[in-house]
Amino acid sequence: MMPELIKTRIELPEMLVLEILLKLHVKSLTRFRCVCKPWYSSFETHHFITKHYQNNLKNSNLNLLFKRCHGDTRDDIHYFSQLSTDKDQNFRVKQTIHLPVFENLVHAPSIYGPCKGILCLGDLGGIGNNVALWNPSNREFKILPQSKVQRPPGLLEFTSINCLGFGYASQTDDFKVVRFVTYYFEENLDEGLLADWTTQVELYSLKNDSWKEIPFPGVHAFASTLFNNYVNGFIYCHAVAVVHHILSFDMVNEKFLTSQLPEFGGTLEQYYLELLDFNGLLGAIFYPREGTDKSFDLWVMNGSWTKQLSVESILGVERPLGFWKNGELFLESSNQELVLFDPSIQELRNLGIHAYKETMHITAYVESLDPLNGRSENEECIIRRPAEGESN
Known part of the structure; x- marks a missing residue:
């Protein structure tokens, strides 16, 4: 005769449960609201x-939201796309949003x-x-x-x-x-x-x-x-x-x-200026208005302006779109494609995403x-x- 199986229930401390839940995606937490009232209350x-x-x-x-026009003119319909950040499908379009x-x-x-x-x-x-x-x-x-x-x-x-x-x-x-x-x-x-x-x-x-x-x-x-x-x-x-x-x-x-403004060595008649959050500090990026052989200078304010990064002569790009996790820079190419530049190895990677010129906008959010x-x-x-x- 087989001995009767004894079922045991392991109770985890509440604080440990909450620490685990804190690591989950919002989509999962939204589903778990229905598990019990204490969880629902905690999430609020x-x-x-x-x-x-x-x-x-x-x-x-980070998550990536991409806005663009996929038509032949600037006046065609613009729309949003959610890009994958998974390692096996990095920067592929997962869904479109209207x-x-x-x-x-x-x-x-x-x-x-x-x-x-x-x-x-x-x-x-x-x-x-x-x-x-x-x-x-x-x-x-x-x-x-x-x-x-x-x-x-x-x-x-x-x-x-x-x-x-x-x-x-x-x-x-x-x-x-x-x-x-x-x-x-x-x-x-x-x-x-x-x-x-x-x-x-x-x-x-x-x-x-x-x-x-x-x-x-x-x-x-x-x-x-x-x-x-x-x-x-x-x-x-x-x-x-x-x-x-x-x-x-x-x-x-x-x-x-x-x-x-930082004394970047040029004038705003010659250079574009964009302001951004760079690792919790105010950043200012300058790049030439003319030509497709672009350079990019990043200045950071930490008590005073200092030059954080200087990228010289990237051929075939138009304008910056934003930074990625490890300092890589999303750019719009002269062929109206989304590319990613890694300044540490000076590598330009084509991501295979197209848009009509100057309609790309990429947003990285937590x-x-x-x-x-x-x-x-x-x-x-x-x-x-x-x-x-x-x-x-």
Whole structure:
């Protein structure tokens, strides 16, 4: 007679269980919410959300979102693609994503961020007022309310957003959006009707779910949409008053500050400038406006500006798109293909992904559980389609 099997149940300490759960992807945690009420409650706490994000950041668990136009002209439909970061299928298109909220925009929304895994989408330079926050990890989407800031009298209906920034105020645990809005109106002069304009600066708080007006800093600002320009509680953009300089915005104190550009040995008539977060510090990358034999200089602010990286003479590339995990640089080639340059071995790798010229935008983000108090992608009719069998 076989001895009766004795079933044992091993109880793991609660803290150990939570440490294990902290290492899981957001997709898995979303499913596990239904396992038990304590798990569901734990996933909602600020402590768990913050530690989960920090674990992903520490381990460089990056995801890639790619925006492009795949047609023959700039005015063809733009769309988003999720790229694989798995070692066996690195940078292959996994799925395409359609955002109907912005379907009336020819060039699709511009992307700002990421900030703690959250993206901000807006119509930079356009006449629409739609701005949205999106967490592509937990698939939550929030269309921001229309601003109720009082407008000057006599305005035309045409308005445009010419600068937008997105960041996080850690002291109040609040995501904020700042935007420069230009309004146009007509003046009756002796020689006839002329269009004039004025600019207001508006600040949105996710915690308050509302916009308010803040003082205009008196400069023309240009947001960087190629790189993340939120760094440690500040957002940065290129600004012009009498001279070129950097305009920063303190997310906690809600104040504008100015600082000098690095003395990079050229002029902004000759070089493009992009601002970015480089390992937790403000970075500025310069590259020539002319030619396809490009050089790239990266300067980093750590008390003072120092040159961090200099890449000389990469043949057949147009512009930088962003950095990858180990300092590799995504670039757009002269053939409108996505390429990856490794400065440590001076190697240029073609990734086989095509787009119409100057429509590529790549965003590397870390998974986050941060809630937006919005709606699910399904409720917003956002469509994700697998890319099996599709050409890159």
